[in-house]
Structure formats: C-alpha cells, structure tokens
Amino acid sequence: MSALVRLDGVGLTYPGPPPVPALQVCDLSIWPGEYVAVTGPSGSGKSTLLNVLGLLDRPTTGRYALDGRDVTALREADLTGVRARAIGFVFQAFHLLPYRSATQNVALGLLYAGTPRATRERQATEALHRVGLAHRLSALPTTLSGGEQQRVAIARALVASPRLLLCDEPTGNLDSATATTVLDLVDELHREGMTVVLITHDPQVAARATRRIQMMDGRVYTG
C-alpha cells in the first residue's frame, strides 16, 4: 500500500525581509484511512502544514506527492482541479455563505468540479443526510446552531468524495457538548475509511486520533 500523502524534504519559507521559515524541511507520510491530529501552540506552523497539504500554499523546497502523483510541479489550473476533487476543507469559522440554504452551501463543494446542477443538488442532499441534517435542507446558516453550521461545512467538504479531509480547529468556535457531536461525526467518517488530518490545540480532541504530530517553531515531530 502506498502513502496518500508523501512529503520529501518539504519546507516553506516566506520571502523576507526577513525570510520567515514557516515550515522547516520535513519528511512526512500519511497512509490511507489514517486519522492524524496535529497539535502545537499558536504560530508553531500547524496552519502552514495544513495549507501545504491542502495545496493552498506551494512549498518552497521539496517534493509533495498526493495519492502517488507529484503535485509540486502542477500548474495553478491543474492544482485547483486537484483541490476541488481530492481535498475537503473544514474551517474553524465554518465559512458558510449567508443568504444560501444548507443544500446550496453544500452544493458549492461541487461547483468547480464541473458537476451538472441537478447532480450537485442530489449529492448535496445525500451529504446532508449523512451528517444528520436531513431535516434542515433548506435552512439558512443564520437559523442554524453552531454545531449544525459546522456539520453543513463537513457535508460541503465530503460532497465531492475527497481522498483527504483537512480540518482546521473544527471545534474552536463550539461549546464542548456541541464539539463532541461534531467530533463523533469525524470519528464516524474515519471509521468509514476517510483519511483525516485535524489541527487542534486541545489534547482531548487530539486523543481521538490514531496518530499525533507535534509542531514547534515550524518543526514537525512525528509521533
């Protein structure tokens, strides 16, 4: 079995002055079906690692292979295509579009993959069923609770059937009871075979993962 994510000597330095080494050169492999938690204090480079994994930022050195394919050499147009199909994002701030129903928000996850409109709506409905929001299909984000909003965001990340789910502090804006239900959902997705990388500063959240990675001053300490 080959690694889903393979970083070979990958590092990211923001050009100065002065140059900021946000991610020190590191090697990292993540296998299909793994549930990896990335922990570390603020400014330790967690988000930078996530951005590199999610193809939002290009590493300045090294080679990144996603699902056996070198993505460091891809042009922007192809890179966004990979982002649209292979990667699902869940953000701390949900980033749902106001004025759009839950279904429309989820369907947005398929917009740039070129999926026909009817298919988008059907798959969005299915994804909302899967996260337990079958009863809030046409609700506006402003009428949803925090936990519901985050589950809509997870449905949006899942709707394009990505290989890798990247979660950036998904429970940071939620109270602990709501956070538990969201984390239970992530656990469930992991059990169904989804590869998950989750950033958190909460050890209790990290404890749910199958593997933990520590970060400090841009360095990766694999556990």
Added chain:
Amino acid sequence: MRRHRTATRSHLRVRDLAAEAIAGMVQRPTRTGLTALGTILGVGAFVAVLALTATASGQIDERFTALAATEVTVEQSDTAGDPALASTPVETNPFPVDADQRVEQIIGVRRAGVWWTVPGVQVAAVPLPGETPPDEVEVRAASLGLLEALRPTVGPGRLYDDFHERRAEQVVVLGSAAAARLGVANLAVQPAIFIDGIPFTVLGILDNVERHPETLFTVLVPRATAERLWGHPRDTEPAMVIDTEVGAGQVVADQAALALRPDAPELFQVTAPPDPRRLREGVAADLAALFLLLAAVSLVIGAVGIANTTMVAVLERVNEIGLRRALGARPRHIAAQFLAESAATGTIGGLAGTSLGVITVVVVSAIQQWTPLVEPWTALPAPLIGTLVGVLAGAYPALRAARVQPVHALRR
C-alpha cells in the same frame, strides 16, 4: 497523460457562473438597487434626453409646417442698381389689380393678397381739427385675399368683402390693439374713424392673426379705396403674402412671379419658406450635444457607484473568495463571478433606467401636450449601456478579487 490533466482541471460552466452572479444580486435586493441607482439615473437621463430632444424637435417641425413653411412672400425686386429698369421708374403698382386671383389659381395656394403701408396719414376716433391724436396708428392698404392669408380670428363685426373692394367703399377693419387705442369697442352703433379727416365705417375688429401679429396694431383699408384716395403706393413697397398648402411652399414660390406678371416676372423677388427639416436638425444637434454630455456625466457617476460598491463587496467577501478558492475555483473564476455580478447590476440599472426615461418622456409629453417620440435606436440598445458601465466598473474590483490569496482569506 494529457487527457488525465484536462480531466482534473477545475472549470466553471457559463450557466453556473450566471446563476452565481444572479444569486449574488438577488440575495441582497436593496443593495443591488442602490448600487444600480447611478446607472438607472444615467441611462434614464440618456434615454429621456434623446427622446425629449426628438419630441421637442418634432414639435418645432410641426410649428414650421403649420406656419412658416406655408408662407411665401413676394416683394418688389431691388431695381435701384439696374439702370435699364431705373430709367423707367415704377409709376404704378407692380401688383396688378387682380393679383389675388392670379396667384390663387396656382395649385397649392390657399389665399393670397397684397398690402402696403399708407404713409403720412393721421388716424383719429373723432375729427378734432388742429389737434394731434395721442397715438400713431399705422394705416395699411390690404386686398381681400390678404386678410384671409393672415388667418385672422374675427372678433366683433366682419371683414370687408368684394362689394366694398369693387366700389372702393370707405370702410376699415381694425386690429384689436388699434381698436383699443382708438377706443372702438361697440360695433352696434356703427362707429366711424377719421383718416386725414375722411370718415371710415368700422366693419370689424381682428381679435387675432396667425401671421404678422403686428397687423393687430394697424388699420386696414380695402386696396381699391386706398388707391382711390391716396393713389399708388408711394415711398413704401407693396408686398404679397401667400398662404399655401402644407408642403407646397417651394413650388408656389417658383410660379408666383410668373403668374403675377407674365410680361415682367423680374419685377418681383420671391421668398420661399425655410426648409423645416434643416432647421429641425440644427436645433436637434445643439440640444442633443448639450444634454448627451449631461447623460454621459450621469453614466460616469453611475460607473463610479458600481465600482465603489463592488470594491466594498470584494473586501467584505474576502472569506467567500478564499472559500471558493479552497473549493477549487481558479482566480479567473473569481474574477468572472464579480465581473458577471457587476455586469448584471449594470444591466438591471440599464433596464430600469430605460423604463424610467421612457416614462419621463411620456409624462412630460402628456403635460406639454406633445407627441412623445422615442427613436428605437436610442431605447433598444440603452440597457446595453448599463451592461457596459457594469463591466467597466467591475473590471478593477474583479481583478483585485482574483488576486486574493486563499491562505490569508481563510485565516480570518
């Protein structure tokens, strides 16, 4: 390998782009309306100005058709410089006695008549010897046809007729202003006025005339009477006024001199009516240039409005831009979306503005009792001006939106 690459490239269908743009607008109708306001006013002003110019020119055209275009004037030609003609000075009236009938035979002539001013006569309401009347009232000799050619509205009394003309009766018709100066109002008592001490019966008073309104200040005497009492015109030149059918002015002008004096048509100088079309174009060009400038200014203001709001929207929606990039949107997709939104806003503004402009023209025309005239070439492409304004205004904000880095956008 190549096929694989193409398959993974992200793309956005045109229909989906349009749907996203319309969703972006419809979800915030108030804001869209306010954004489009400048364009609405600009396009509205554009349509209203062009249509009002056309409408007003149409009215000018109509007025010329009604009056100026149907008036032909015949005067004595200037013979002073011509020794051949000067040697035989005009002893008699160059207009023959039957001038009216001669000219009225020309097809296209409604009425025609001759008149001249009788100089050096005193007009008074009562014969008071030795006393100068307070107002100078002009006396004019006027043939029967001339009275009709002025298109008069007769107040009390009537015009003189063939009978008075044939017998050179001492009768007059007064203009309303002259009547007021002479204190003549009640015709039931058969009032008389005195011209150089000679009594004249007042037959009627002209309330109004459509041509030569100065006639209202004059006393009109039948041509035959004037010639009997004071002889042929001295010191003043007789002239003929011809009232023609609409559109016949030029043709009548060409024939009038020959009809009057087949033996000596060169005695006359004929003035044809001005070409109404040329006049209309002149007026329209002046007005349109000024008002179109105003419309252009409104459009620029409209464009600035859209640009400003779109710029604010880009800054406000940085999160959304980041999210869309994370979901696989390419920078050009983001640019296209914002451009489409501003273009759609501009189009809506253009449509609303066109409607507003047309309504304005109809209302103004209704108040002025004009015939509204909206040229299709101004009203039909007008909404596209809105689109153009939207695209131009959205260009820079769209470019800014495309440059938003997803990493920074999502961190908020």
